[in-house]
Amino acid sequence: MADPIPVSALQVAESLILEGERRGVRDMTARKLQKLIYLTQVYHLTLYGTAAFLDCIKAWEDGPVVPGVWHEFKAGRPPNQPITSKDVADPGKSDAVFATNDPLRDVVQKVLGDFGRYTPDRLIEITHGQKPWIRAWENAKSGGSDRIAEDDIAALAKKLARHLTHQFRPSFLQEIEKLHHSSGDARFVLGKMTLASAAGELSEALLLGAQKEKLVSLRQKLKEAAESISDAAGEPVPRFNLPEKSDLDQFAVELTEFAMEHRVR
Numbered sequence: 352m353a354d355p356i357p358v359s360a361l362q363v364a365e366s367l368i369l370e371g372e373r374r375g376v377r378d379m380t381a382r383k384l385q386k387l388i389y390l391t392q393v394y395h396l397t398l399y400g401t402a403a404f405l406d407c408i409k410a411w412e413d414g415p416v417v418p419g420v421w422h423e424f425k426a427g428r429p430p431n432q433p434i435t436s437k438d439v440a441d442p443g444k445s446d447a448v449f450a451t452n453d454p455l456r457d458v459v460q461k462v463l464g465d466f467g468r469y470t471p472d473r474l475i476e477i478t479h480g481q482k483p484w485i486r487a488w489e490n491a492k493s494g495g496s497d498r499i500a501e502d503d504i505a506a507l508a509k510k511l512a513r514h515l516t517h518q519f520r521p522s523f524l525q526e527i528e529k530l531h532h533s534s535g536d537a538r539f540v541l542g543k544m545t546l547a548s549a550a551g552e553l554s555e556a557l558l559l560g561a562q563k564e565k566l567v568s569l570r571q572k573l574k575e576a577a578e579s580i581s582d583a584a585g586e587p588v589p590r591f592n593l594p595e596k597s598d599l600d601q602f603a604v605e606l607t608e609f610a611m612e613h614r615v616r
Contacts, residue, residue, distance in 0.1 A: 354399075354400075354401050355395070355399050355401050355403075355452070355453075355454035355455070356452075357401070357402050357403060357404050357405050358403065358404055358448060358452065358455060359404055359406065360388055360404040360406035360417040360419065360420050361419065361420055361423060362404070362445060362448050363388055363391050363392075363403055363404055363455070363459070364384055364388055364417075364420045364423075364424070365439045365442075365445035366445060366448065366449045366455060366456075366459050367379070367384060367387050367388065367391065367459055367462070367463065368384065368434055368435070368436060368438070368439055369436055369439060369442060369445055369446060369449065370449065370459055370460065370463060371387075371463055371467055372435060372436050374463055374467060376463065376467045376468075377433060378433055378470065378471070379433050379434045379435070380430065380431055380432065380433060380434065380471055381421060381424050381425040381428060381430075381434065382413055382414075382430070382471040382474075382475070383469075383470075383471040383474060384420070384424060384434060385413075385414065385415065385416045385417065385420070385421060386414055386415065386466075386471070386474035386475065386477070386478055387462055387463070387466060387467075387474070388408075388415075388417055388420060389408055389414070389415035389416075389417075389478060390462050390465075390466055390474075390478075391403050391458055391459060391462050392404065392408065392504060393504055393507055393508050393511070394458045394461055394462055394508075395454065395455075395458045396504060396505055396508035397508040397509075397511050397512050398454070398457070398458060398461075398512075399454050399458075402501070403454075403455060403458060404417075406419060406420075407498055408498070408499045408504070409487070409497045409498055409499060410483075410484050410487035410488040410490075410491055410497045410498075410499050411497070412488075413475050414474070414475045414478035414479060414484055415478055415483070415484055415499055424438060465558070477559055480559060481507060481559070482503055482506070482507060483499045483500065483503040483504050483506075483507055484499060486499075486500065486503055487499040487500065487503070511558060542576070542579050545576045545579065546573075546576040546577060546579075548576075549569070549572045549573040549575075549576040549603075550573055550576075550602070550603040551603075552569050552572070553566070553569040553570060553572075553573050553599070553600065553603035554603045556569055557600055557603065570599045570600075573599055573602070573603055574599065
């Protein structure tokens with residue numbers, strides 16, 4: 352496949368607004384939209400090795416911002432007023448770009464799936480903890496440029512790559528299904544949810560670049576949850592007790608995918 356051709360940051364924003372609305376995102380404020388645009392850039396670099404757009408991203412107090420898009424949707428709008436499809440100048444044209452650009456569609460859907468439920472304040476907290484914004488913000492406070500360096504975003508993308516490009520193994524899913532249906536013990540269902548929660552915490556910490564001490568603690572929590580569900584099932588569960596750090600990290604991502612399909616409703 353040829354390298355994806357960058358679109359404008361405004362087109363990315365419109366795709367996030369329209370697809371977010373279809374997915375039930377009701378709090379797409381100007382602040383939230385800006386963080387999702389930035390994360391779209393990070394994910395696009397992670398998954399495809401190219402930028403989604405070439406517009407400059409700047410480090411403002413509330414996190415990464417594309418100024419042109421900010422002024423397009425923020426002018427005259429109360430801070431907490433959601434942006435909807437009615438605010439998109441030409442929804443049909445925007446949807447045509449979205450429908451025909453497979454990489455953009457893939458990335459926007461992943462970003463909304465991972466971060467669409469987060470509040471604007473939580474997204475600001477996430478981006479404040481990542482090196483691209485930190486470096487640009489510190490530089491700006493010292494009298495330098497507030498532009499977030501493309502190399503810093505690319506470095507973050509490289510770090511995240513192995514946590515976003517995993518392949519889920521059908522055989523693992525089949526083993527879990529087999530145990531689920533063969534066990535009538537309520538402890539197994541509770542254990543499965545505990546395991547999913549532990550895996551979700553570790554997966555998110557890896558994605559957001561948590562400190563080493565937190566990762567060590569969450570890996571231990573995942574191992575304990577794995578041992579607990581194995582005991583509840585009454586037989587070993589494939590790959591639940593994993594000795595290697597990298598295997599635990601990969602397992603956390605895979606089990607998070609499983610939990611989204613098999614969570615208790």
